[in-house]
Amino acid sequence: MKYIYSLLFVTALLTSCGGDKKKSVEDIIASDNIELIRKKKAELDATRQEISAQLKQLETKIKELDPQEKVPLITTFKTSETVFNHFIELQGSVDTKENLVIYPEFSGTLIDVYVKEGQDVTKGQLLAKIDDGGLSQQLAQLEIQRDLAKTTFERQERLWRENIGSEIQYLQTKSSYEAMNRSVDQLKDQVAKTTVRAPFSGTIDDVITEKGSVVGPGQSPLFRIVSLKNMYIETDVPERFITSVTKGKEVIVNFPVLNKEVKTKVRQAGNFINPANRTFKVEVGVDNNDGSIKPNLMAKLKINDYINENAILIPQSIISENAEGEQFVYTITEKSGELAVAKREIIKTGRTQGDYIEVTSGLKSDIEIVDEGARSVKDGQQVKILASL
Known part of the structure; x- marks a missing residue:
């Protein structure tokens, strides 16, 4: 459209330059004749006004014939x-409540190791044995003495019921027998500490100390046992969500490395706000029936904090x-x-x-x-x- 307008304008200018008017604008300007220059300007102004009026008429007719020409x-x-459902997106890492390094409770030589790395064990299963330093023999002797004390007490008790003997004899045998029982129980506890058992069912991830090593309580790690059943993810949530991210809220967990997504819920929401970063802890439980989710695996969490x-x-x-x-x-x-x-x-x-x-x-x-x-x-x-x- 603008091209048509420009063409009409140029045509009018050319038409207006006839006879004496055939002189170009450059020639008139070069003549330095002020009257001639003013006359030429007036002619061009009149021509421009006439063309402008004609253009408006054309535009009006175009709109009349095509009213939708400029409709968006x-x-x-x-x-x-x-x-x-609105979700906040956070990151966290996988952990397990049952990831434990086992230490001995008794000092001595590790005389037997009954498991190897990667072996599945059940709760209470015997893992290793520490030399008890003769405690077993002491226990056997003490049990013999206890049996004797028991027999003496039972006989004195029968006599006491038949009103034979003194009360002090009865009480002395009873006290002696009870003291021997306590001594046997204490020694049994000591002997039990020479055996190392699995605290829960899981997998022996690492055998740290080999057979024949001298070990001590709290100093010599023996095994690392891990269970992949009770898995969870812990993450830090900004404090502004403390009223909307609560226990039971829906969570979508994505494991990028595994290309796996699971739906779960907030298992626990902390009540303490960390003053260093103004966040609180949230724990999300994760089912791991196939065992593919491992401790310290990175996860992306989408926690549902709002529903309309x-x-x-x-x-x-x-x-x-x-x-x-x-x-x-x-x-x-x-x-x-x-x-x-x-x-x-x-x-x-x-x-x-x-x-x-x-x-x-x-x-x-x-x-x-x-x-x-x-x-x-x-x-x-x-x-x-x-x-x-």
Whole structure:
């Protein structure tokens, strides 16, 4: 269109230069004749006004013949209520409640190791034996003495019931027998410490000390035992979520290395806020039936902190903002076939999830909104709808 206007303007200028008027503007300027120059300018001004009037007539006729020439083309969609689940995204690492290094409770030589690395064991299973330094023989002798004390006490008790003998004899034999029982029990506890047993069912991950080594309580690690059953993930959550991230909230856990995703729940939410980073601890339980999840494995967590059962969601890309900082979108009114009028609606928004945002006020369900082309529309402008979703 601009090309046609320019062509008409040039043609008029050429037509206006006839006879004496055939002199070019450059020639007239070169003559330094002020009257001639003024006369030429007046002629060109008149020609320009005439062409401008003709152009307006042409534009009016074009709009009359094609009223949709400058109507913006848009697409629309209708709002609807949907369930909106908002998630916060965090990172954490896998741990287990049953990952333990076993130390001996008795000093001595490790005389037997009954398991090897990678072996599955059950709770209470014998893992190793430490030389007891003669405690077993002492226990056997003490048990003989206890049996004798028991026999003496039982005989004295029968006599006492038959009113034979003194009360002091009865009490002395009873005290002696009970003292021997306590001594035997104490020695049994000591002997029991010379055997190392599995504290829970799991896998021997590492045999740290070999047979024949001298070991001592709290100084010589013997085995590392790990169970992959009671797994969990621990992560730090910012304090602003302390009222929304609570026990029982839904969690989606993704393990990038395993290309695996599981759904679980918050098992425990801490009550202490770390003053150093203003976070609190959250523990998420993880099922590990196939044993693929290992301790210290990195995980990405999406914790559900907010649910709206009747949310209105719209794409963030269609929202504009005015000079006052208010957000708005365009809705469709006065619809007639493919033509309609765009109306600006001020809205307020809430949480976002991906490319969509929650509208908290300003829109209701089943309202038609401008989608593609929203940035080129003005309030009250006529638009043409290409597609409606």
